Amino acid sequence: MRSMKRHFAETNRSSAMAENITEDIIIDILSRLPVKSLMRFKCVSKRWWSLISDQHFVKLHLQRLILENMTPSQKIIRSNPLQTIDYEALDNDEVNDHVVVESHDLGRDEPWGLAGSCHGLVSLAVDDGFLVYNPTTKESRKLPGSNLVAEHEFFHGFGYNSATDDYKIVHGAFFTANDGSKECGLEIFSLRSGSWRRVLSQDVPKLDGVGIYLNGAVHWIVNHGSGNRINQAIIPFGLATETFEEAIPIPKVEGIVF
Structure with missing residues (x-):
């Protein structure tokens, strides 16, 4: 009984501390994390989803990545079909080649060539225009020709x-x-x-x-x-x-x- 009361007391203190953490502190902490972690933390709550998706936060995170030279771990090895290799996964002895090398399904917009890369984004030439794609988040934007x-x-x-x-x-x-x-x-x-x-x-x-x-x-x-x-x-x-x-x-x- 005492252990249960202690558990609830600790839980309440933790909740109170979390509520007292200002949004500026949360933003500062999240802006130091890699993109893969941010994608998972979007599911924590609607508040965090909105915060991480905000354009001001995206810009802040990008500036910090550039300042601290925290380049994305995924690198392109082929553009047609699009495949990337995850250098972070190479450090894990338990992974296999299928985890390290990832193929990206772009639907009907299969690229025939790479048009450039910048800040973890890639520009791909497709049959009727260009495609800007984020290999980490799997988000893309189709551009006119x-x-x-x-x-x-x-x-x-x-x-x-x-x-x-x-x-x-x-x-x-x-x-x-x-x-x-x-x-x-x-x-x-x-x-x-x-x-x-x-x-x-x-x-x-x-x-x-x-x-x-x-x-x-x-x-x-x-x-x-x-x-x-x-x-x-x-x-x-x-x-x-x-x-x-x-x-x-x-x-x-x-x-x-x-």
């Missing part, structure tokens, strides 16, 4: 503009003009506005493939020259200015090929 149409020579990029709190997709294509010269069309999709916009840019470097996002810009490696005189450089595209920035030469290191 660009107006650029070309048979070959596409280049893509995906990144974040902190000045406007906006994610952007860079989509470019090279065309052969009537005189035989190469022309480039360049469009930007803003997730905030939900629309494509044509960007006028002169002297677009000969880009190819998927750019890498870093520090507010998408970067591609380009080759200059021919034969044994090929020099490589990194070409950044600033997402805030939406312009190509000055090329960054890649120094040659003996015995290393980039």
Whole structure:
């Protein structure tokens, strides 16, 4: 009987302490947790579901991940079909390959290529447009297709503009003009506005493939020259200015090929 009374007393004290914890403290604690834990904690209560889903909390959590360099543990190993590998699971000796490598069912929007990645999100090129997908939460957003149409020579990029709190997709294509010269069309999709916009840019470097996002810009490696005189450089595209920035030469290191 005494043990039962003690149990109820301890339970009541714990409930009282929980009610006295301010929402600021809860937010501070939750913002330090990985995304997988937050997905489970959404089921604790309606209050926590609303709190964790709030855009201000999402932004705070992202800022803390970047500040503390807590990158998501899932990495893409294939884009068609989409598969990811969980590095955290590799540390567990009891897991098998089926747990470490996860296949993602995107329904009818199966990707044919990766368009970029940023902050744990990936942009995937699909037949009729693009898809932004979160491999951890399994949430996705279908985007309309660009107006650029070309048979070959596409280049893509995906990144974040902190000045406007906006994610952007860079989509470019090279065309052969009537005189035989190469022309480039360049469009930007803003997730905030939900629309494509044509960007006028002169002297677009000969880009190819998927750019890498870093520090507010998408970067591609380009080759200059021919034969044994090929020099490589990194070409950044600033997402805030939406312009190509000055090329960054890649120094040659003996015995290393980039």
